[in-house]
Amino acid sequence: MIKQHAVMVLPALALLTFGQQAPAQLVSKLEAGALVSNRDGVLHEDIFSVTPSVRWERPHYRVAASGSAWRTGEQWQLAGGEAAGTLVSPKIFNLRGELTARASRIFYDESATAERLDALARVHLLMQDRGGFWVGGGVDRPWRVAVASTIDVSAGGAWTRLGPATLSGSVTNFFFSKATATRDSSGQQVSCHAREEGLPNTGGPGTASTVLPPPAARMAAVVQECRRQSRFSDIQAAIEWAHASLELNATAGYRIGDSYDVTPESRRWASAAATFWVTNQIAAVAGAGRQPASPAHGLPARSYANFGLMLAYWPIPRRTIPVAPRATVAAFSLVSSPDMPSLERTIVIRAGGIEKLEVMGSFTEWEPRTLTRFGRDHWEITLPIATGLHEINIRTDGGKWRPPPGLPTRRDGFNGEVGILVIE
């Protein structure tokens, strides 16, 4: 058993060891820590979980895979796995299309096991990477759960950046047929049909029917199946705030639907999480909250708390923003302190969604120098820079040399521009 999980965890560990030599678009991380979960009506679970994930990202597509293994008592248990692929269209008139397909398996215990395939298309309206709107829809096909049909999903949302914070809100509608008893407490009509083992069905889903009793001799082989049309909507708001090495995010939601589809414990939920980057590859993570029931996974509502460590070669981008924004260099500043030698100054750049950041200028004899990342988007390098005017350029992921934001610029004579740094 342990060997199987080692097969899953070791590749992720190996990817983490590549450090700066790894391909620029490769994303990998490994989370390990304690998880305490309370599923209503079920015993508390205290487990140690290991969650590796890996992702390959290009401008117009992404592929990702992740898994998780839990250790409960003396046993390792495979908790699930997921593989996903996304196609992203070029931006035309601030519109961008996105198509995602995903296959996943979840295994909590014998009573909560599910596989699903889902596909979701979205159209994003982007407003200069400062905010945007999106609408989308898709289908979600689960197996081995009480949801008997494909789930139709439609959704829409908006997001915006306010300083270091990102706010988002979304509404997601779910529509599906659910297996149920012949008469449920809601009093709504359900469709039932009889199915005989080894024989074709005598009725189909969605037909309000009266099923003729089967021949008495074959009564034991007949299964009575009833289905009910279910729908509910999730309204969710999220905020994410990041400063230097600390990231905080919080989510709250409300589920709209009748009492048959939405149990009281799934009506409202909220969660919060904090990530503190100890080094540029190691972060301490902690979180707690309540999650609503997931019909596609067949999971009931549950409360949870987790804490642990995350090892990341390159962290997964923030999830508050529903579309991966292009790499942006948000801020540039220069810092010096009395503790530093007189000529030395630290260049600090905030840039998210990138793998490598370089700087060069008259103070480096125009030799590129690579900055070190601290946390998700905080980059630094300390260099000797004398007083006076200096020309400076930066580049992300080996792209074009550009002036940093917030500095005056001039043409460089080689089809580009340079920023002018003033050291007093």
Add this chain to the structure above:
Amino acid sequence: MSASDTPAGHSSARSRPVAMRRVAALATLLLAGSAGVAPPIAAQVTQQEQPTSLIWRLDQPSRFQLEILFDSATKLGLPAEPLYAKALEGISKGANGRRIVEYIRKYFSAMIDARTVLGTFTTDEISSAASALLTGVDAEQIGRLRKSRSGKSIALPLVILSDLVNRGVPTSDASSAMVQLTQRGALDSDFQGLWLRINQDIVSGVPPAAALQRWTRDFSGRSPPGTRLPPGTAPPTSAPPRTPETPSTTSP
């Protein structure tokens, strides 16, 4: 381009027409080139470099032509460092030798013109003035700026002038705004603060010329009491407060 602030110009050069200076410089270049001798000062510049320096990535003919240009600059009393730094920049950005030599020649020529209008100058001033000329600013406008701030460096006003012209502000509007600000006693910190405010406006969608006009008009001046101001300029009052949302990104 870096940091030497030692005055290196000659005030006598002010009286000479620009064209004559350029002819003299080109004649020097031709003489040096036709002699086929590597000038000793250029050799000093390159001999200080290790073979690993970027300059050694250039092909030999281009390197030789650059050495001639560096040496010519030194012979004319111009600093060779800005030219050398520009060459390194071109190499690092993947420009070919021919392109680099072509640009350094243009830059050198602009430095000669700049020296004529600046008179006494620092390395930062002459390189900023040369860049401004290459951006499209007139030598006469640079001369007016020099006169309006005699005794103080005009390197930063020139940097901001080039930036504004580069963003599409007409050169006459941008240069007269810089002259107005210097006449009102604007310090380098005022120019930096002003540029940050203009930049914020431009990022918010305000046309660059309108942003410049607004912030130039709003600058109330720093001139000491009793200073006679040119007609049409605002009376001297206290300096505008620095707003917390526009901290200097360049001060250490």
